[in-house]
Structure formats: structure tokens, C-alpha cells
Amino acid sequence: MTVFYILGALFVALFILIPLLERSKTRFSNEQVAKLSRWIWPLMMLLLIIQLVRYLVMD
Numbered sequence: 001m002t003v004f005y006i007l008g009a010l011f012v013a014l015f016i017l018i019p020l021l022e023r024s025k026t027r028f029s030n031e032q033v034a035k036l037s038r039w040i041w042p043l044m045m046l047l048l049i050i051q052l053v054r055y056l057v058m059d
Contacts, residue, residue, distance in 0.1 A: 028036075
């Protein structure tokens with residue numbers, strides 16, 4: 001039953017957030033996108049390391 005609640009919340013969020021984001025006039029320049037994208041991989045690696053440590057400590 002919990003899965004249906006989660007799926008329902010996701011669909012509601014999609015139906016609300018997508019129209020709001022499409023109406024938004026915020027546009028990012030190529031420089032801003034490049035600046036943000038260089039942080040993606042280091043943050044993902046940090047997240048993986050933290051999850052690994054949590055898994056090993058909780059076990």
C-alpha cells in the first residue's frame with residue numbers, strides 16, 4: 001500500500017511541478033550550466049562513499 005502512496009505523490013508532484021517549471025522564465029547560460037555540471041560527479045562520489053560507510057557501520 002505504501003508503494004501506491006509514493007507513486008501517487010510522484011504523479012501529483014509531476015502534474016504540479018512540470019507546468020510550474022515550464023512557466024518559469026529562468027534560463028541558464030552555457031557558463032552557468034558548465035559551472036554546475038562540474039560538481040555533479042564529485043558530489044555523486046561523495047554520496048556513494050557516505051552510503052558505503054553508513055552500510056558498513058550499520059551492519
